[in-house]
Amino acid sequence: MKKGTISLQQKLINWRESSISEKQFILLLSLIVGVLTSLAAYLLKRMIEYIRHMLIENFHIEGANWMYLIYPVIGILLTFLFVRYVVRDDISHGVTKILYSISRSKARIKLHNTWSSVIASSITIGFGGSVGAESPIVLTGSAIGSNLGNFFHLNQRTLMLLVGCGAAGAISGIFKAPIAGLVFTIEVLMIDLTMTSLLPLLLSSVSAAVVSYILTGQSAMFEFRMDQHFALDRIPYVILLGIFCGLISLYFTRAMTWFEDIFQHFKSPYTKWLVGGAVLSILIFLFPILYGEGYEVIEVIINGTSHNWNELMDSSFFYGNSNLLLPFLGLVMLTKVFASSATNGGGGCGGLFAPSLFLGSITGFFFSHSSNLLGTFSILPEKNFALMGMAGVMSAVMHAPLTGVFLIAELTGGYDLFIPLMITSASAYLTILAFEPHSIYNIRLAKKGDLITHHKDKAVLTLMRMENVVEHNFRVIHPDMDLGQLVKEIALSHRNIFPVVDDEGVLRGIVLLDDIRNIMFRQELYHRFKVNKLMTTVPDKLLITDSMEQVMNRFDKTHAWNLPVVDDNGIYLGFVSKSKIFNSYRQVLVNFSED
Numbered sequence: 001m002k003k004g005t006i007s008l009q010q011k012l013i014n015w016r017e018s019s020i021s022e023k024q025f026i027l028l029l030s031l032i033v034g035v036l037t038s039l040a041a042y043l044l045k046r047m048i049e050y051i052r053h054m055l056i057e058n059f060h061i062e063g064a065n066w067m068y069l070i071y072p073v074i075g076i077l078l079t080f081l082f083v084r085y086v087v088r089d090d091i092s093h094g095v096t097k098i099l100y101s102i103s104r105s106k107a108r109i110k111l112h113n114t115w116s117s118v119i120a121s122s123i124t125i126g127f128g129g130s131v132g133a134e135s136p137i138v139l140t141g142s143a144i145g146s147n148l149g150n151f152f153h154l155n156q157r158t159l160m161l162l163v164g165c166g167a168a169g170a171i172s173g174i175f176k177a178p179i180a181g182l183v184f185t186i187e188v189l190m191i192d193l194t195m196t197s198l199l200p201l202l203l204s205s206v207s208a209a210v211v212s213y214i215l216t217g218q219s220a221m222f223e224f225r226m227d228q229h230f231a232l233d234r235i236p237y238v239i240l241l242g243i244f245c246g247l248i249s250l251y252f253t254r255a256m257t258w259f260e261d262i263f264q265h266f267k268s269p270y271t272k273w274l275v276g277g278a279v280l281s282i283l284i285f286l287f288p289i290l291y292g293e294g295y296e297v298i299e300v301i302i303n304g305t306s307h308n309w310n311e312l313m314d315s316s317f318f319y320g321n322s323n324l325l326l327p328f329l330g331l332v333m334l335t336k337v338f339a340s341s342a343t344n345g346g347g348g349c350g351g352l353f354a355p356s357l358f359l360g361s362i363t364g365f366f367f368s369h370s371s372n373l374l375g376t377f378s379i380l381p382e383k384n385f386a387l388m389g390m391a392g393v394m395s396a397v398m399h400a401p402l403t404g405v406f407l408i409a410e411l412t413g414g415y416d417l418f419i420p421l422m423i424t425s426a427s428a429y430l431t432i433l434a435f436e437p438h439s440i441y442n443i444r445l446a447k448k449g450d451l452i453t454h455h456k457d458k459a460v461l462t463l464m465r466m467e468n469v470v471e472h473n474f475r476v477i478h479p480d481m482d483l484g485q486l487v488k489e490i491a492l493s494h495r496n497i498f499p500v501v502d503d504e505g506v507l508r509g510i511v512l513l514d515d516i517r518n519i520m521f522r523q524e525l526y527h528r529f530k531v532n533k534l535m536t537t538v539p540d541k542l543l544i545t546d547s548m549e550q551v552m553n554r555f556d557k558t559h560a561w562n563l564p565v566v567d568d569n570g571i572y573l574g575f576v577s578k579s580k581i582f583n584s585y586r587q588v589l590v591n592f593s594e595d
Helices: 002-019 022-056 071-087 094-104 116-126 134-151 156-175 178-189 195-216 232-264 269-286 295-303 306-313 322-345 353-374 382-398 401-412 415-433 443-448 456-463 483-492 548-558 578-593
Strands: 497-501 507-512 562-566 572-577
Touching: 022 116, 022 134, 022 156, 022 195, 071 116, 071 269, 094 134, 094 178, 116 134, 134 156, 134 353, 156 178, 156 195, 156 401, 178 195, 178 401, 232 269, 232 322, 232 353, 232 382, 232 415, 269 322, 295 306, 295 353, 295 382, 306 322, 322 353, 353 382, 382 401, 382 415, 401 415, 483 497, 497 572, 507 562, 548 562, 548 578, 572 578
Parallel strands: none
Antiparallel strands: 497 507, 562 572
C-alpha cells in the first residue's frame, strides 16, 4: 500500500513537471487551497453552532444558569484530552505557529494541523470557550497549503506562498472578506510581496469567498444599518476613540501575556485545566455574554436599540437593571482578557480575532454611550462608534491597521464609514505602538529571536540558522603543547587561527599564525615555548543559541573577522566568519526575494 502511494505521488509530480509550468501549477494550487480552506471554515462554524445550540438554547434569561459553571470546564477537558491523546502535539496559538513555521520550520506545517484545530476549537468554543474560530482556521488553511506544496516537493519559497494562500483563504472564507484576507496575509504573515505572489493570494481569497457565498448566501456577516452618516465635526471624537481603543488593546495584550505566563509555571496539565476551567466558568457564570465567540453580542450592539441593549445582561445577576448597563459592560471589558487567556491556558483551542472584535464593539459602544449620558460631547451614534471600536481594537491588538479597516468594512458592509474607520485604526495603532512594539502574535517569537519582520535585512537574518554557518575545519590545540607540536599542527592546517581548548573541551584562547610567524622556524625554541604562553584571548564568544542578528551585532562591536562558537558550558564548537555569513546571507536573500 505504501509503495502504491509513493508511486501515485511520483506520477503526479511527473505529470506536473511535463504538462504544466510551475507558475500555472502554483495558481492551480492556490485555487484549490482557497476552496478547501473555505469548506473547512464552513464546517467549523457549523460544528460550533450545533454544539452551542444543543447546550444552551433552552437557558432562561431571567437569572443565572448554573450550567454555565459546568459546560466550559467540560469543553476544555475534552479538548485537552483530544490534543493530548489523539493529536499529541501543541496546536494552540495558531497564527504564532504559522509565523514560527515560516521563520524556523521552512514553511512546513504538520499534516494533522489540516484537521486537528477544526475539531479542537469547535469543542472548545461550542462549550463556551471565550475565544474565536478564526486563528484555528487560519492554521488549518496554512497547513493545507503547506502540505499540498510539500506533497509536490515544491521549494521553500513556494511553500511560504502557499502558507500565505491558506491564511488569506481562511480569513476570506470565514468572514466573507476577500480583501481583508489578502491584507491580513501581507500585514501579519508575509515577509515580502511581489507581483508573482499577488495573483495566487488573490485567487485563494476570491475562491474562498465564492465558496462561502454559495454555502451561506451573499449577505455580509453582520447586517449593519447606518442610522447617521459620518460628520466631519466628529473627527476629534473619533481620534479620542482610537486612543481609547489603543489603551484598551494595550491592557488586553499585557494582561494576556501576564496571565499566560502564570499558566506556564504550572507543571501539571491537569492543574492548568482546573485553574483555567475554574476561572472561565466563574466569569461566564457572572457575565454570560463571555460565552463563546460573542458574535451575537456584536449583532445586538451594532443593530439594536436601547431596548435591545438590555438583552446583553440576560441570564446574569444584572438582568432587568437597565441603569447598570455601563458598569456591566465595563466589567466585561476588564474580564474578557482573562476569559480568553483561561480558555487557551487551561488547554482549550481558539484564537483572538473574535475576542478582538467583541472587545472592540463594546469599547466603541461604551465610549459613545457614556459620552452621550454625560452630555460632554455632541450626540455620538453608538452603532457607528461600535463599528469603529471593532476596527480600532483589532488594528491595535494585531498591529495590523489595514486589516482592521478592511475587515470591518467587509464584515458589516459599512463602507460609508471608511474614513472614520481609518482614523480610528491609525490612532489606535499609533497609541499601542508607543508602548508595545510587537503584536500579541509576535511577542512570544520576539522574545526568542524567531520573529520575521517586514524589515528585509532582519527578515533574512531570521531565516538564517546558526548551525549552518559554523565552520569546523580548525585544528584544535591544547595549552600544554610546545611550539614544536604547534608547528606540526600548522603544517596540517589550512587556516591561520588555532583554538586552544583544555581537557574538558572548554575554549581557553586562540593562537594566531601571524603572532608566531617570527619564531615558528627557530627549532631551538620548539621546546622552550608552550601554547599557554603563545595564546591570546578572543575578542568575544558566540553562543550556539544566538540569533543571527545577535551574531552580527557582536561582529560590529568587536570588528573581528572570525569569532569562536561555544555552548552554554563554554565547550568549543567551531568558528563563524564574516565571509561565511555574507555568502549565506546572499543566498537566502536571492531565494527570499526573486520573482
